[in-house]
Structure formats: C-alpha cells, structure tokens
Amino acid sequence: MFSEAPLYLFVAPIYGALGLVVTAVFGCCRGLRREPTFHLATLAVTAGATVVAVATASAEFQYLANVHVGTQFFLFLTAGLFYVPPLVFMGLHYWSVILEKLLSPGNHEKAPPTTETRRQQITKVRDYLRRLSQDPTNAALRERLGNVYLRMGYLDSAVYEYRKTAEWLDRGYGHSKILYKMSYVLAHKKGDVAKAVPILRRLERLYPRSYFASYARRILNRYDAERAARKSKRAEELTGPSDSEPNGSGL
Secondary structure, X not given: OHHHOOOHHHHHXXXXXXXXXXXXXXXXXXXXXXXXXXXXXXXXXXXXXXXXHHHHHHHHHOOOOHHHHHHHHHHHHHHHHOOXXXXXXXXXXXXXXXXXXXXXXXXXXXXXXXXXXXXXXXXHHHHHHHHHHHOOOOHXXXXXXXXXXXXXOOHHHHHHHHXXXXXXXXXXHHHHHHHHHHHHHHHHHOXXXXXXXXXXXXXXXXXXXOHHHHHHHHHHHHHHHHXXXXXXXHHHHHHOOOOXXXXXXXX
C-alpha cells in the first residue's frame, strides 16, 4: 500500500515539520535568534529543504494525475508557510539595521588617509575644536575629533569626546556605535574593563539585538567569570586548606 503512495506525501510533511522546528527555535530562543550565525544557518536549512522539496515535486509532476498535482501543490504550499515567520523576522531585523545605518547622525565620516601625518592630525584637532566652539552640540564633529585623538594615542581624550557625542545623539545605530567605541577603547586599548562595564551594560540594555550587544555580552561574561574566579581564590586563601587534606604528619 505504502509503496504505491506518491513520494510527495512523505516529503511534504517532512518539509513542513522542519519549517515548524525552525520557527519554534526562533520563537523560543530569544538570544539565539539575534545571532547572525544562526540567521545564516536558518537560510541554509530553508534553501536546502526548499530545493529538495521542489526537486521532488518536479520529478513526479509528469507522472501524477491532475488531482495529485493539486494536492501536491497545496501540501507544499502549506508546508512552506512554516518558514515564513523566521524569514519575516530576519527581513525586518536587517531592514531596521540598514535604516539606522543610513539615517543615524554621526555615521558618515570618511576614512582617514593611510599616510596621515602627525601634523595633519594636529591640524584636524585644531579645526574640529574651532568648529565645536561655535557648535558644541555637533555630534558628528565630536565623534571625528574622538577618532583623531584615538589615532594619536590620546585615549582619555578620545573617550571624553565619545562620551560627549553620546549625550547629543538620539537612540539609533550611531548611538550604539559610540557606546561600542567607548567600551572598546576602555577595555582593549586602556585595559580597564571595570570602567567599561557600565557602558557595556548600557549597550546591552538599549540595543539587545545589535551586533554591538553581542560584543558587550562576550566581554561582560568574561569579566564576570574572572571576577568570580578571583573571589573564589581569595576565599580559599582566607579559609586555608580543608581539614580533610593530609597534613604530612603521617597520623
């Protein structure tokens, strides 16, 4: 009986079940659905399953009666609907990222020349400071000044300008990028992760779905793990060795 059944009756339910699993993972795993790697895996699974389903349908098309063709079409259409929610989610997610990149202020600085000299950097600093004295709320100008300070090695000045930039920027991609720059300079350039922690937590709280939040979570997890290890080590030093350990007396 089952050997006479068309192949699509087996392929379509499997195709739909796989789509249901992908949608369920997107719905249940909030942290996972924000990861670009998972997005790529979802697209690969969706594309691969769809190719197999279409190939199966095409191979049987010429051998099926009209009633089977209609049933086959509606079965695969219904199964394909299970893939729609994650695809819509990813489309909206990346569309919002593109809009934020295009519309956020402070995000249109040209890359500095590779042969930028110290004299050119100093000239830029003077020019930016002069223009900021006339317009101190110019967030894009402050960010550029911070970038020059960073290239010159004036890390504290760069962090200060980034902090002032964040005060004048509305929430969006530009704001999240500035928070990331501040935390990166503090944590990686200065090696002061403790001072970067409040900024990292703010970045994670305000932009939980951004790429910068993934960076913040990674640094915070490492920082918390190291701090817990230090506390454990201090506790062991204060309490001394356990009474159950051998004391070397042989008794």
